[in-house]
Amino acid sequence: MRAIPLTVTTLAAALLLTACNDGGGSGGKNRSASGCAVGKVSVQAGSASVAPAAGDTGEVVVSITNQSAPCTLDGFPHVEVNQPGTTVTLKPQKGAKAQTLKLAKGDSATFTVTYVRGKDGDGKNLKAESMNVVLPGSDVGQNIPWKYGPIAGKTSQGDPEASVSAFQQAGD
Template sequence: MRALPIAVTVLAAALALTSCDDSGGSKTDEAGKTDKSASTDCRVDHVGIEVGPANAAPAAGDTGNVPVTLTNRDSTCTLKGFPGLEVHAGGDSTDIAPEKSANPVKLTLAKNDTATFTITYVRGEKGDAKTFDAQTLKISLPGATATQDFKWSYGPVAGKNEAADLNASVSPFQHAGD
């Protein structure tokens, strides 16, 4: 009869290990449905976002920096990687790519903690075919599609080879003050 308690213990341990996904955030019930309420990822509708004040590029060819600050307004959550950034002009849109050499770390934000990231861009010449005349910035958080929209008031953004290939990048998240 000793084999039964050991088998039950092994089965219980196996079930406990399968109750979380790889991120440790979502749970799966017996029917295979995922419970997203257990996720610890920060959600864009639960953070306050402040864009700027910026060190805007004053003329075509100059580099500008736009700091963005996120304040967690809810329970503890995590950020890892880069924000999703998209700029819009009329019916056109294009992404701002992550910094290629950056190594993002996982940040845990308690309620009212802040994190920042920076958008670096080269100002384009208005009317140039390689310039994207950005008007709106859409920000999303890793693993989500919901966005918050902000007015882009820092001038047109230069493209590398064409307007859709922006000469711009975004840094990974870091704790404010780091």
């Protein structure tokens, strides 16, 4: 007689656990119990290939190093570029495929922000002062100064010529 209530209880528990995951796999706002989060990982802009002149393409590498318990990066980083009065979310690079990376304590991953430098004085440019990086599974971001010049706008400041790559494992 106990088999039926035990089976129902087990099934109910499994359904509740399944409901905790929203199934999202892209962007920075998906939820995951083992997601990497700012404060448990360090996030910093590393080496950059700065676009020297208007129309040139530059790349900024962002490094993530796990400082805590194992965690998972699942999806794309959520990157917002900020100028006073304007915040623009960068889209993933065309054709990029997100992969799930598991980071043990001390492991690192990177992603790249690729941008086209805008011409000084062009009203379509995003005169970025910072970028906010939010990792998948977290709502807390790391603000990083933007010191790479204006980002060209395709049609306006809200449509920048910039994108974000997928995460890549760093190191061995």
